[in-house]
Amino acid sequence: KAGVTQTPRYLIKTRGQQVTLSCSPISGHRSVSWYQQTPGQGLQFLFEYFSETQRNKGNFPGRFSGRQFSNSRSEMNVSTLELGDSALYLCASRRDNSYNEQFFGPGTRLTVL
Amino acid sequence: GQQLNQSPQSMFIQEGEDVSMNCTSSSIFNTWLWYKQDPGEGPVLLIALYKAGELTSNGRLTAQFGITRKDSFLNISASIPSDVGIYFCAGRNGFSRYSGGGADGLTFGKGTHLIIQP
Numbered sequence: 001k002a003g004v005t006q007t008p009r010y011l012i013k014t015r016g017q018q019v020t021l022s023c024s025p026i027s028g029h030r031s032v033s034w035y036q037q038t039p040g041q042g043l044q045f046l047f048e049y050f051s052e053t054q055r056n057k058g059n060f061p062g063r064f065s066g067r068q069f070s071n072s073r074s075e076m077n078v079s080t081l082e083l084g085d086s087a088l089y090l091c092a093s094r095r096d097n098s099y100n101e102q103f104f105g106p107g108t109r110l111t112v113l
Numbered sequence: 114g115q116q117l118n119q120s121p122q123s124m125f126i127q128e129g130e131d132v133s134m135n136c137t138s139s140s141i142f143n144t145w146l147w148y149k150q151d152p153g154e155g156p157v158l159l160i161a162l163y164k165a166g167e168l169t170s171n172g173r174l175t176a177q178f179g180i181t182r183k184d185s186f187l188n189i190s191a192s193i194p195s196d197v198g199i200y201f202c203a204g205r206n207g208f209s210r211y212s213g214g215g216a217d218g219l220t221f222g223k224g225t226h227l228i229i230q231p
Contacts, residue, residue: 035221040219041154041223042222042223042224043201044221045220080229088154091155092155101158101161102158102219103155104157105155106154107152107154
């Protein structure tokens with residue numbers, strides 16, 4: 001069974017640009033969560049999607065948004081990039097009713113110059 | 114939002130030594146989780162704890178859910194080179210809305226970097 005895949009793995013952008021990251025969950029998983037990981041703040045939850053609906057949201061500004069498609073694939077978008085948005089963005093999927101066993105992808109390393 | 118204090122931040126140990134790390138919180142959690150992250154990879158779940166006082170093992174790893182529900186520890190016995198990585202604790206309290214956490218309130222500690230010298 002293929003794991004969670006994320007594309008691209010690495011991305012370099014400049015301030016003010018926007019970026020879209022993609023996540024394909026494990027087959028059969030309908031829940032997808034996104035996290036931001038930085039050395040200073042650690043792993044911070046962005047949002048969770050289930051069946052194309054945002055079900056849970058962390059404490060991030062509105063520049064961070066996401067969506068989920070009918071095939072459970074998810075994208076997150078960051079608009080008007082700031083230097084502080086440089087981070088590893090991780091996606092995780094899980095089975096229905098398996099709240100704790102989240103399977104993480106390898107992440108997308110975003111660098112904002 | 115909720116915060117987890119994880120310590121130590123890093124550990125330099127000799128191969129074969131035992132390792133101990135812990136997490137504390139000002140809030141009560143209903144679930145404690147321990148993850149390991151290798152370079153270039155996402156975190157992988159090691160142990161999940163669901164009841165206060167619970168002690169659970171996974172091979173050389175042992176974790177406990179504190180009686181107060183505000184802390185947890187992870188022990189690794191007889192460390193080996195592949196234990197190198199970053200270990201994260203995470204807590205879940207079941208409050209899912211704007212709690213600063215993940216699915217149903219999952220909040221992560223900042224990690225313990227484990228470095229093993231052969």
